[in-house]
Amino acid sequence: MGVKVVRRPELTFWEKLYVPQILCGLKITFTHFFRNLLIHIAHRFGRLRHLRAGATIQYPEELRPLMSRYRSRHRLTVHADDTPRCVGCMLCETVCPARCITIVPGEHPDPNVEKYPVRFDIDLGVCVYCGYCVEVCPEDAIRMDTGILDLAAYSREEMQLDIHQLMNPSLRKPISDCSLEFPHRCGLADGEMKGSW
Amino acid sequence: MIEVLLIKFVLAGFVFFLVLNLAGLHTWVERKQSALIQDRIGANRATIFDVRLLGIFHGVADVLKMFTKEDIVPAGADRALHTLAPFFSVFFALVTFAAIPFGDRLVLGDRVIVLQVANIDAALLYVFAMLSLGVYGVILAGFASRNNYAILGGLRATAQMISYEIALGISIIGVVMVYGTMNLSEMVRAQGQMIGGWIPLWGIVTQPVAFFVFVTAALAETKRLPFDLPEGESEIIGYFVEYSGMKFGMFYLTDFLETIVVASLATTLFLGGWQVPFLTPDGFLFPWGGELPVSNWVYALLGFASFSIKGLAFLFVFMQVRWTLPRFRYDQLMSLGWKGLFPVAVVNVVVTAVVLVFFGEAP
Numbered sequence: 001m002g003v004k005v006v007r008r009p010e011l012t013f014w015e016k017l018y019v020p021q022i023l024c025g026l027k028i029t030f031t032h033f034f035r036n037l038l039i040h041i042a043h044r045f046g047r048l049r050h051l052r053a054g055a056t057i058q059y060p061e062e063l064r065p066l067m068s069r070y071r072s073r074h075r076l077t078v079h080a081d082d083t084p085r086c087v088g089c090m091l092c093e094t095v096c097p098a099r100c101i102t103i104v105p106g107e108h109p110d111p112n113v114e115k116y117p118v119r120f121d122i123d124l125g126v127c128v129y130c131g132y133c134v135e136v137c138p139e140d141a142i143r144m145d146t147g148i149l150d151l152a153a154y155s156r157e158e159m160q161l162d163i164h165q166l167m168n169p170s171l172r173k174p175i176s177d178c179s180l181e182f183p184h185r186c187g188l189a190d191g192e193m194k195g196s197w
Numbered sequence: 198m199i200e201v202l203l204i205k206f207v208l209a210g211f212v213f214f215l216v217l218n219l220a221g222l223h224t225w226v227e228r229k230q231s232a233l234i235q236d237r238i239g240a241n242r243a244t245i246f247d248v249r250l251l252g253i254f255h256g257v258a259d260v261l262k263m264f265t266k267e268d269i270v271p272a273g274a275d276r277a278l279h280t281l282a283p284f285f286s287v288f289f290a291l292v293t294f295a296a297i298p299f300g301d302r303l304v305l306g307d308r309v310i311v312l313q314v315a316n317i318d319a320a321l322l323y324v325f326a327m328l329s330l331g332v333y334g335v336i337l338a339g340f341a342s343r344n345n346y347a348i349l350g351g352l353r354a355t356a357q358m359i360s361y362e363i364a365l366g367i368s369i370i371g372v373v374m375v376y377g378t379m380n381l382s383e384m385v386r387a388q389g390q391m392i393g394g395w396i397p398l399w400g401i402v403t404q405p406v407a408f409f410v411f412v413t414a415a416l417a418e419t420k421r422l423p424f425d426l427p428e429g430e431s432e433i434i435g436y437f438v439e440y441s442g443m444k445f446g447m448f449y450l451t452d453f454l455e456t457i458v459v460a461s462l463a464t465t466l467f468l469g470g471w472q473v474p475f476l477t478p479d480g481f482l483f484p485w486g487g488e489l490p491v492s493n494w495v496y497a498l499l500g501f502a503s504f505s506i507k508g509l510a511f512l513f514v515f516m517q518v519r520w521t522l523p524r525f526r527y528d529q530l531m532s533l534g535w536k537g538l539f540p541v542a543v544v545n546v547v548v549t550a551v552v553l554v555f556f557g558e559a560p
Contacts, residue, residue, distance in 0.1 A: 018533075019409075025521040029234045033517070036233040056238040 066147055071131045073148035074122055076166040077141055084167060085141035088115035092133035092142060100126035101133060120166060124151055125159035142166075200308075209314050212294050220453040223512070224256045230513075231520045263446035271343055271439045278341035283440065283447035286334030290454035293327045296320035297461050298382045300471045300501040301478070304493045312471075312497065313382055320381040321373065324462065325366060328418065332358050334451065335427065335436050342439035350436035354420065354427030357530060361417040361424075364538035368410035371542075371549040372466050375403045385470035389477075395484055397474050400467035406545045408467045410538050415459040417534065420452060422519040426527055428452075460511035461504075468507045471500035 015021055039053035057064050066072070077085045088105030106118035133142050146169040153159050229251065232239030241252035248254075270279050297320075300312030317323050332355050339351020373379060376387040390398040401408045417424040428435040437448045464470055475481050476499060480490035491499065525533065 022518070022522065026517060029517055029521045032236060033230065033233045036236060040233075053236075054232070054238045055236045058238065 063147075066149075068145075070147075071129050071134075071144040073124070073146045073151060073169065074127075074133070074142055074144050074161075074166060075146050075169045076120060076163065077143060078167055082167075084117060084120070084163070085139050086117045086120060087113065087139055087141070088117045089138065091136045091138065095132045095136045097130060097132065098126050098128045100124070100128075117163060120163040121160060122166060123160045125153075125156050204308075204310055205314065208310075208312070209295070212299070212314055213291070216291070216294055216454065216457055219457055220450055221256045221260070222253075223453040223456070224259060225253050226512070226516060227519075228252065228255065230516050234517070234520050260446070263443045266442040268442040268444060269439070274343040274439065275341040278337050279439070280444070282334050282338035282341055283444045283451075284334075285337060286331060286451040287447050287454065289327045289331040289334065290451045290458060293324050293458045294461070296323050296381055297458075297465055298385055298470055299461070299504045300497055303497040311382065312501065316382055317380070319379045321369065321379045321384075324381075324458075325362070325369075328455075328458070329359075329362055331451070331455070334448075338440065338448070339436035342436075344439050346434040347436050347438050350427060350429075350434055350438070353527070354436050357424065357427060357534075358418060358420075360531065360534040361414045361538070364410055364534055364542050365414040365418060367539065367542035367546060368407040368414065369466065370546050371404045371407040372400050374546070374549050374553060375400075381465050381470075385465060385472060388469040389472045391484070397469055397472065399469040399472070404467070404545070404549070406541060408463075410542045410545065411467065412463060414534070414538055415463065416515065416518065417530070419455040419459055419515075421456060421515065423522040423525055424530060425524060426530060429524070456512060456515055457508070460508045460515065463511050464504060464507040468511075470507075471504040473499050473503045476500075 036053045039048055039051050042048040042051075043053060079085060086103075088103060090103055090105065093099075093101040093103050100123040102119065102121045102123075103117050104119040105115040108114060108116045129144070131144055134144050148169060151159070229239045231237075239252060240255045241249055243249075243252060243254040243258045245254050245257075270276050295314040296317050298311070298313035298316075303310045303312060335354045335358070336351045339347045339349075339354070342348070372384070376384045378384050378387065388397065388399050392398055392402070396402060420427050426433060426435075428437070437445055440448060475483050476491070476496070478496060480488060480496075482488060
C-alpha cells in the first residue's frame with residue numbers, strides 16, 4: 001500500500017486577508033451586474049439587440065434553436081398536389097422497433113403507382129423516436145423535422161396521430177369531428193384519401 | 198400634548214410603512230440582482246391584470262402564499278414559545294428603527310419636529326440592546342421546536358451572533374470616542390463639520406478600520422450569505438426547520454429587516470446619516486464662497502433623501518456581497534470573529550484613544 005500525501009493548498013498572506021480576494025470577486029459580479037443592466041435597458045429602447053442580457057430562454061414565447069438533425073414529431077411529406085409521397089411499402093412499419101406505426105395500403109388509381117396508404121397511424125405514446133422509419137424510407141415520405149416537441153395529452157388516445165395530422169403538422173390536436181379509434185377509419189373522408197388519385 | 202403624541206405616531210407610522218415596504222421590495226431586489234449577476238432574467242411571471250412590472254408582484258404572491266399555507270406546530274413542541282419566537286425576532290428588529298434619525302428637522306409653524314421617532318440619549322446602547330435581544334427569537338425557535346437539529350441550529354446561530362456582537366460593539370467604541378456622544382442625533386450633527394472645509398468629517402474618514410470591522414460583523418449579525426450558517430436554507434438544517442407558513446415568513450422578514458437596520462446604522466455612524474456635504478440649515482455654503490439658500494422643506498427632504506440614498510447603497514453592496522461570496526466554514530467563521538475582527542477592533546480603540554489624548558479634541 002503506497003501512501004499518497006495530499007497537499008492541501010495553504011492560503012498565502014494576501015489571501016488570508018480576505019479583503020483583496022473579496023474585492024476580486026466583487027469586481028466580477030459588479031461587471032456582470034452592470035453589463036446586463038445596461039443591455040436590458042438598451043433592449044427597452046430597441047438598441048443592442050444582437051447582445052443577450054442573459055442566458056435564459058423564455059420558453060413558451062421563445063423557442064430554443066434545434067439542431068437540424070434533431071428528431072422531433074414525424075410528418076409525412078406530400079407531392080405538389082397534396083397527396084402523400086408514401087407508397088405503402090410497409091418498410092417503416094417493419095423496421096419500427098416499438099411497433100408504433102400502422103399502415104393499411106390500398107391500390108392506387110394511377111396504374112403507374114402501385115399502392116398508397118389508406119391509413120397511416122403513428123402512436124406517439126409508444127414511439128421511441130429512434131428515426132429508423134426516416135432512414136429506411138425509399139421515397140423520403142416520412143421525416144422527423146417538424147420541430148414539435150411539446151407533445152402532451154390527457155389520454156393515450158390523444159397521442160395517436162392519423163394521416164391528416166401527419167401530413168399537416170399544424171393539426172397538432174385531433175380534429176374534433178374525426179372520431180378517433182386506433183387504428184381508425186377517418187370520419188372526414190369516409191376512410192378514403194382525398195384527391196383525384 | 199396631544200399634538201406631540203400625534204406627531205410621534207405619524208413619525209412611527211412613516212418609519213414602519215417605509216421599512217416594511219422596503220423589506221418586501223428587498224425580496225424583489227434579491228431576485229433581480231442575483232439574476233443580473235448570474236446572467237439570468239429572474240422571476241417575472243407574477244401579474245396583476247396582465248401588468249408584470251419586471252416581476253415586482255412576486256413579493257405579493259409570496260406573502261399570499263405564506264398566509265394561506267398550513268401552519269404546522271410539531272407534536273410535543275411548546276406551542277406558546279413556538280408561536281412567540283418569530284414575533285420576538287420581528288419585534289426586536291422593528292423597534293430598533295425608533296432610535297435612528299432619518300432626517301434633521303422640519304419646522305412647521307413654530308413647532309420644530311425632529312425627524313426621528315425617539316430621541317434617546319443612549320440611542321446606541323438601545324440599538325445594540327435590541328439587536329442582541331433578537332437572538333432570543335433564534336434560540337427560542339430552536340428550543341421550542343423539539344427537534345435536535347433545530348436546537349443545534351439555534352445554538353450555532355446564538356454562538357455566531359454573540360461572538361460577532363462583541364466585535365461590532367468594540368468597533369463602535371472608536372466612533373463614540375471621536376464624536377463623544379451616544380446620542381445618534383448628536384453624532385450625525387457632529388459629522389457635519391468639515392476638515393479644512395473640504396472633506397466631510399464622516400465616520401468613514403475618522404474611523405476607516407472601524408468601518409470595515411463594523412460592516413463585516415454587521416453582515417454576520419444579519420445571518421446573510423457569507424455568514425448564513427444558522428439558516429443554511431439549501432443544505433444545513435437551521436433553527437427554523439420546524440416552521441412553516443407565515444411564521445417562517447416572519448423569520449425571513451427579520452433577515453431583511455436586520456439588513457435594513459444594519460444599513461441605516463452604518464449610514465448613521467459612518468456616512469454622516471442625513472448630512473449632505475456643504476448643506477447647513479440655511480442652505481448650501483460652498484468652500485469656494487458660493488451660497489445657495491434652500492427652504493425649510495427642501496432642507497428636510499434633502500436630508501431624508503441623503504439618508505435614503507446612502508442606506509440603499511449599503512443595501513445594494515450587501516446584496517452584491519451576498520451573491521459574490523460562498524459560505525464560511527464554521528471554524529473559519531469563529532476564528533474570523535475572535536482572532537480577526539476582535540483584535541483589530543481592540544487595536545483600533547487603543548490607537549484612537551492614543552491619538553485623541555495626544556492631539557486633543559477630535560481631529
